[in-house]
Amino acid sequence: MKAYDLKLLSNRQVSARYWHMVVDASAVEDNVQPGQFFNIRCGNTYSPLLRRPFSIYRINKNTLEFLYLVKGEGTKKLTELEKGETINLFGPLGVPFSLEKEDQTILLLARGVGIATLAALAQEANEMGIKTVAILSARTRDDLLATEALHSFGAEVYKVTEEEGTSDVENVRQILHRILDTHLINRLFTCGSKRLSVLLQGIGKERGIPGQIALEEHMGCGMGVCYACVCDIQRSGAKHSVKVCQDGPVFSLEEVVLA
Amino acid sequence: MTINEPDLTVDIGGLELQNPVMPASGAFGEGMDQVIDFNLLGAVVPKSITKFPRGGNPTPRVCETYGGMINSIGIQSKGIEHYLNETLPYYRKYQVPLISSISAESVEEFVEMAETIEAVPNVAALELNISCPNLKDNGLAFGMDEDITYELVRKVRGVTNKPILTKLTPNVTNIQKIALAAENAGADALVVANTLLSMAIDIDTWKPKIGNVMGGLSGPAVKPIIVRQIYQVHEVSRLPIIGCGGVMTADDAIEMLLAGATAVQVGTANFVTPTAMIDMIDGIRKYMKAHDLKRIDDIVGKVVLTNQKKVES
Ligand SMILES: Cc1cc2nc3c(=O)[nH]c(=O)nc-3n(C[C@H](O)[C@H](O)[C@H](O)COP(=O)(O)O)c2cc1C
Secondary structure (H helix, E strand, C coil): CEEEEEEEEEEEECCCCEEEEEEECCCCCCCCCCCCEEEECCCCCCCCCCCEEEECCEECCCEEEEEEECCCHHHHHHHCCCCCCEEEEEEEECECCCCCCCCCEEEEEEECCHHHHHHHHHHHHHHCCCEEEEEEEECCHHHCCCHHHHHHCCCEEEEEECCCCCCCHHHHHHHHHHHHHHCCCCEEEEECCHHHHHHHHHHHHHHCCCEEEECCCCCCCCCCCCCCCEEEEEECCEEEEEECCCCCEEEECCCECCC | CCCCCCECCEEECCEEECCCEEECCCCCCHHHHHCCCHHHCCCECCCCECCCCECCCCCCCEEEECCEEEECCCCCECHHHHHHHHHHHHHCCCCCCEEEEECCCCHHHHHHHHHHHHCCCCCCEEEEECCCECHHHCCCEHHHCHHHHHHHHHHHHCCCCCCEEEECCCCCCCHHHHHHHHHHCCCCEEEECCCEEECCECCCCCCECCCCCCEEEECHHHHHHHHHHHHHHHHHCCCCEEEECCCCCHHHHHHHHHHCCCEEEECHHHHHCCCHHHHHHHHHHHHHHHCCCCEHHHCCCCCCCCCCCCCCC
């Protein structure tokens, strides 16, 4: 991990609420992995002050891509940066997802901006010869951003939205069961929604399929020193407090306390 | 002719530091060893430790405000046992002095912890976080009361020979009185100061932005208040002052030195620029060279007040 000044190769709006950013990562010495994140300075002034954590959407040979939802001061400021400008990224940070060589098929359940986080994993799965089945959930069809990328990684994609009235938990539960009844899924992955994570955690337990979750929390430092982004995990009968930025953001779906 | 390197060393109540820059407790830790070389710092200050393990406060524990941040972590701590067995041994590989920040719920507990730490050779000094709530005084911070501050520091003085740094709270009517209470009780240095009690509300949800409702403000927004308090404390106290609150750059550090600080602590800046403290040390050195200043003491308290009439308040 390191604070890198990287050149912005592109930064453009891709839907009503989402932006896509590409940076020149040829200077990044570390090995960047799906599920990890960069803590990014959104501008050069003290407002916004703190960095914002962004998970990596696509990891390429010399570039990194981020897909971000414009939500507050930080992300608004980020949209003002233009191609050619430099941007300071601190990372890569956190524990990545882990795939096993023996995995044949994995299932992704992603909501909103969580789709970006899991898209990076689908890319890696594809490179390892692992098949991906993905359920993507968003407010509108317009927000189902990485669908094409996922298709290009050979994923089987199911889409649900509020717009179409298909994104309720009950419907997602039925889709999940249908997939699990017809595919041999080795591992479950989720990001972006508490309700869907609770659902997947239950189904994973029921069916004895291990899973991983990437959590999102307000962060201070991003490097495990400030204890701002904590959550609980249940391990060997006891609750433990863990730091999302350093011990995560990827945790075992069985262990994480989603209350 | 060789140009003499400026001398950045400072003396904090008997504690010799190679330069005046050190981290602020709670905003620094082991995770930063991959980003900066701790051996370049004036000192290291691990997060405040409590006697027993503590879970800390509900999330969200931080939020951003204009030019600053509010935190209410609640001193999440693994307790003093873990500190002695894990944290302190980890820092042994560094040559710079280690300052132990302690937090407690009563005067007795402060004394007990100070006694325990007195026996540890690799702790160079104690920092008393007297901004934490006193359970025997309706949760009011120890440092809000002159008499309690005196009693606390006096009793800790009785059990330790290590330098005592007393970290004051800025949330007081008259910081000079509290500073003098700590000095008279035997403190060796004063840290000015902890965070400013504050609050922020989300106008969409109508909820406080911090799980614990209120929290401490830090970052660039607080600096002018801290500079004022350093100046006020320096007016009445002979103790070395460590300025803390909103130091982001070497310029900020130098401003605090001019107000009367001998050293600075850096918190929030570490989150914004992980190398901030190292950049700051370089910046102070450059400034001293450019202004032909030989020692840090040539800056401390040297704010020029001619032609400015100070109204007694
Ligand atoms: C996330 C966070 C945690 C903190 N924890 C502690 C603590 O455990 N003990 C303490 O004395 N001060 C603590 N502080 C206060 C800092 O040490 C410092 O006094 C304050 O942040 C002002 O300095 P700054 O503006 O450089 O951050 C904390 C501050 C932050 C931001």
